[in-house]
Amino acid sequence: MAQLILIRHGESQWNLENKFTGWVDVELTPKGIQEAKDAGEKLRPYCFDQAFTSGLKRAQETLRLILEVTGQTDLAIERDPALNERMYGDLQGLNKAETVEKFGEAQVKIWRRSYDIPPPGGESLKDTAERVLPYYDRRIHPEVMAGKTILVAAHGNSLRALVMHLEQLSKEEILEVNIPTGAPLLYDIDENGKVTAHRYL
16 A cells, blocks of 8 residues: 655745745745644654655745654655646736736636636646646656655645546546645555545644
């Protein structure tokens, strides 16, 4: 039985400021740092074989803090932009409330919550999944199938793409899924690659 643990980074400065962040490389807030440390406490019982994270420092720092708390700082880590947050294009850096004023609530809701309609210059969740899932299949899934315990520190939308795949959710179902910051999500996966259980720790 393999275990795959997904964690969204702790609160970032732009989460706090209610801005579209995407690929902008922003820092964790003090609350985000504490969320990462708290996640580390929850993950103390787990001995990881490998970790994967994105090319963005908020996910990398979350991972670093978790491994520091769990005493696993010598763990092999692979960083790849395939796990980056959804690219928000022209919306990046804009306050979400101001964006609603500018484009209208209905349009912003479509950009944020539709599966396959991207914001101007950005990615839809479908686009995000089309880079996350091939990377998962190529680099992470073989480690899971070897029966290992794997930790993935990434972002709300890159993890939603993975959750959709792991839980076999429909395009409609995934739109209702929200992944909180700093909350470890554990999947038990059997030797056939089937998810047998999943829960937040």
